[in-house]
Amino acid sequence: MSLFKDVLKDSESLIIDEIALDFEYIPKILKHRENEQKYVAECIKPLLQERNGKNLFIFGKSGVGKTAAIKWILRDLENETDVIPVYINCWKTETNYKIINEICRQIGYKYVLNKKTDELIRDVSKILNKKSAVLVFDEVDKLIEQGVIYSLVEDIYKKTIILITNNKDFLSHIDQRVRSRLILESLEFKPYNKEETRSILKERTDYALVKDVFDDASFNLIADRAFELGDIRTGLHLIREAVMIAENNSCKNVKKEFIEEAIKKLDDFKVKDNDLDAREKLMIELVKLNPGKNIKELHTIFTTSGDEIPYRTFFEKIKKLEKKGALTTKETEGTAGKATIVGCNENKKIDEF
């Protein structure tokens, strides 16, 4: 027996390939999403036969592999076919102008200077119509404008358009003109079961770390936590944290206590992250006091009470509070057009967010 066998030397690291634990990393083989990927491939296949593809609506909770599965397919398309893959994250790229510019960037079209959105849509359509395209709009519920999608649906002949979101009810938020032209198939990504969660995280760990950093029991602590939360991303985060704690303690393996520390850190972080600023707390109070009001009405009440927050910021805060589970929103369509009614999650106190 040696007291020093498990001590990490200064130059040693437990990590072989850090990228394999990155959230954006796309593994060579994406386990347990074979059926979903086959379904998506069926929608795209007509494009390889010079026909129009099917459009698809993908939904599912956070961290269940929606983005990873689709990016995997886009990479495959790029390597194996002539189909042009386009991926837009609507959280970062949320307006018509930004979207069309991003598409230009991805397809390598450089003549964008001083051109208006409409002109660029025409240029892009011409280029895409020489071949066929798969256009993915991820986190599509974050879009502020849907005009580009409408134009692309109209102007591109051979395409598959894929919309991805956490929000199962998003379809009812899409402009009627877009919806009736898209004709979307629906595909749900259900959370992974315990065994699947374990095997996905195990594979990522095997790529990323030196052998035997975790014993089975310790590893399962993390995997089971990720399973409980239904989120692979949390599992990857915990693995990274626990390994860092082990390295900081100069240990060659991750002990149970390091994992517990990582889990505690995650919980603390969540509390901090979830801390609401004073304005957000006021907004929740405002919604409580004004049941049945839509976002615009609430914004007017809020600004007339003295806090001149821009509408866009107000809107984003409502959406953030909805994501945290503090507020609920519901789309309605009345005589005055569409409106988003905001409600309160009565089951929770403000301090719980």
Ligand SMILES: Nc1ncnc2c1ncn2[C@@H]1O[C@H](COP(=O)(O)OP(=O)(O)OP(=O)(O)O)[C@@H](O)[C@H]1O
């Ligand atoms: N089957 C899988 N095999 C390997 N890694 C996976 C698998 N499924 C998910 N992951 C990994 O889990 C993390 C979260 O997956 P992803 O980003 O695709 O989730 P998502 O469903 O798009 O979540 P969100 O709705 O929050 O965008 C990523 O790092 C991804 O690589």
Ligand SMILES: [Mg+2]
């Ligand atoms: Mg995603």
